[in-house]
Amino acid sequence: MSSLSAKIQDVFNEPACDKNRGKDAKARKEGCSKPLTPGATAGGCAFDGAKIVLQPITDVAHLVHAPLACEGNSWDNRGAASSRATLWRTSFTTDLTELDVVMGQGERKLFKAIREIKETYAPPAIFVYSTCVTALIGDDIEAVCKRAGEKFGLAVVPVNAPGLAGSKNLGNKLAGEALLDHVIGTVEPDDAGPYDINILGEFNLSGEFWLVKPLLDRLGIRVRACIPGDARYLDVASAHRARAAMMVCSTALINLARKMEERWDIPFFEGSFYGITDTSEALRNIAELLVRKGADPEILPRTETLIAQEEAIAWKKLEAYRRRLEGKRVLLNTGGVKSWSVVHALMEIGMEIVGTSVKKSTVEDKERIKQLLKDDNHMFEQMAARDLYVMLSDHKADIMLSGGRTQFIALKAKTPWLDINQERQHPYAGYDGMVELVRQIDLAIHNPIWRQVREPAPWDCQPAVKDELGNTKSETATLHAVQEFAGTAADDFDKR
């Protein structure tokens, strides 16, 4: 595990990370993982994080070396989309039994498992994930992978990120390290060109990268590798020949972007495809980086033309929602939305931001939020479930945008909610994606169920009717009361 510790130290010491740069030498050495509180901890482990980053590589067999739970409880659970191969959705695990653990048969079983997968599925590569138990019993997955790769003649990539190493975020970075150590640069493409780029940290959730890629195609820009969304192994293996890169989900793969710049001179910028201004900015940055690396500068005016066209269309589409959404109050409770241009777009059509979590935001992010929101009080580090529930129950927001973790706080408080994290059902990237996000907000807020679920049961709120029914002596009076009651109910119904 000493090589793993060294790796973790290396990953923690990330010069390209804003937060890290702000720390002194001592704090930096302690790393960025906070100690966990037993009995009060939420979130995934390092293995989870590593698998999230690598699993969307579509034609690879992902083999989890573990007892059942690590893979059995978690497979087929994310909405990344693939345009071609489907092997990534097939789940492979060594499913270690008690006997395997006690007899120390883990490595042998792993080796055999690799052979079975190779013989049955013939994938271009197999990624092997270590986990808590296999790290604890000392299985040397790097050695097994090396041996199996030589013997079977395919890439067998060890991903050394057992859950006990730390958080999901650390796992994201260790996955990037695995790609750097074993995959990227192992294949030389024969078609490298001046308009080749990499997109790093784009997961193609709900296929949303397909809302952006046609724009790049239009500009003649080729995505050499999108890592990991809809990627093939060969794309990733030859990613070192791209001319420039965009890093989308910065906390996840910043080490990958920086080291690719160091090793292969691929400059990168941090950008986002969420929101209109950010999408434009991203296209602009890509074009500029390519020109800096020798592409024909005529791409710059073409990019501007495309941006102008697309922005005009998007703003026009969004304007249609102003009437319905103006003055509606949004609570943002997520660390996932890095893009303040989403906030910008919502405010542009007249929505009000009544609160936002800044737990994962950088200092710069916080500055931008302060400028956007007039009131600092609207920023919070983290809100306890109970407080959030009370806030929503008191109708202090018209909708909450968050991830699945707080979904039921909103729903049980009978408040509209929209998933903007990884389990979401709709694509939100690019110009059309922003319009889709606003459309979904509109649909959520204006769904007729809210009036129905917030209404108490009639016998709880109409004591007059209850008393009347309870006290009535004569039959005709009862009949009258019943008719009256039925009448109001029918009227209510018509109005909807």
Add this chain to the structure above:
Amino acid sequence: MARILSQTKSAAVNPLKSSQPLGAALAFLGVEGAMPLFHGSQGCTSFALVLFVRHFKEAIPLQTTAMDEVTTILGGADNLEEAILNLKTRTKPKLIGVCTTALVETRGEDCAGDIADIKLKRAEEIAGTEVVLANTPDFDGAIEDGWAKAVTAMIEGITRPGEQARQPKKIAILPGWNLTVADIEHLREMVESFGLKPVILPDVSGSLDGTVPDRWVTTTYGGASVEDIRELGKAAQCIAIGEHMRRPAEVLWRLTGVPYVLFQSLTGLKGADRFVSLLSTISGAAVPAGVRRRRAQLQDALLDGHFHFGGKKIAIAAEPDQLYQLATFFTGMGSEIAAAVATTDMSKILEKVPAESVQIGDLGDLEALAASADLLVTHSHGRQAAERLGIPLMRVGFPIFDRLGSQHKLTILYQGTRDLVFEVANIFQAYRQAPTPEELDPLRKRETPDGPRSSPLTRH
């Protein structure tokens, strides 16, 4: 008797199992004011939690002792203590159900000893909260085993031991994990209709039935109460449902002398008849008119439904008791079990599954065995296999994450069996293909060596 074929592959392909601690947590969730606690790394809890949420569409109380590299080397007792104390202060649960994971079991931790120490040392702080332990390493068993171990642990840890004055109307019911929320509700109504008073452990119908409480609760809000568990010994009779509930029922009997009757399945006319007769005997009451009516409805459903079942080949992958429950249901309707795959080989019920053989394995095995089947029966993860094979999928068990309302589906007694008959018949009718001349061509058919799937002449 079915032959049990053990697993020979090294790589499990598309797992069928959910882990043992998950099963234990599910049982603890059937207790009011409960907080299940996984003793392992944070990922163990996170994965189980996400899966529960995907299935139930509810906030699920589940916590972790958050073991990391250091505590894994030094030992997890301190983490366990800290977690219990933190949970006690933050959520004031009535029950903390500790489920061990592969991580601490591989270390060989003495969790029972640790918990005994904590209870002694922290008696004052944790007063009013029961702490029970289920040893549930992930490398062993699956949901069924974890569920049964948790129920056993609750009876051993909470139920007052010794013979007690019996309440003649009180019936203890120990349902298997495969009973849905709707099943438990139905079971309660059925028992009550005989004037009996059921105490159900675990009772997910009170906690996982999807309601909207008027305040935010961090533990479960409903289910069997700790007091109910303590007083189980006052029941006149215990009824256990599913072979995996034999052990908890035995333990209750040994502790308190409450006799038990075990039903391996409550699905199907015969099982329902036995159950209703038992209730009638215990209560001395005649079978109520409403129940007789339900029985007649099932008779009619069998008559109307059997056309769709006869000769059909069914491929089922499930936990042992559920496999038995469904396989006997299908063969009871005239279908044939073309493939039976079970999660573990530890249950005696597997020998009684009405199939030639039972493969211990995964959904990869099911897919390989089911090529000629007419229907796949397993949980939502079977969707990929169903798609590739072009065979309809009936979703049962856990997890069901791509359909709503699975917890409200009734599967037992007259009414549940009736509903199952209709569900299956409707799947077949929905997938009915129009006849084609090629398919019916008598000369062409001779050339296929294995014969057609089921006779194309049979139309639904």
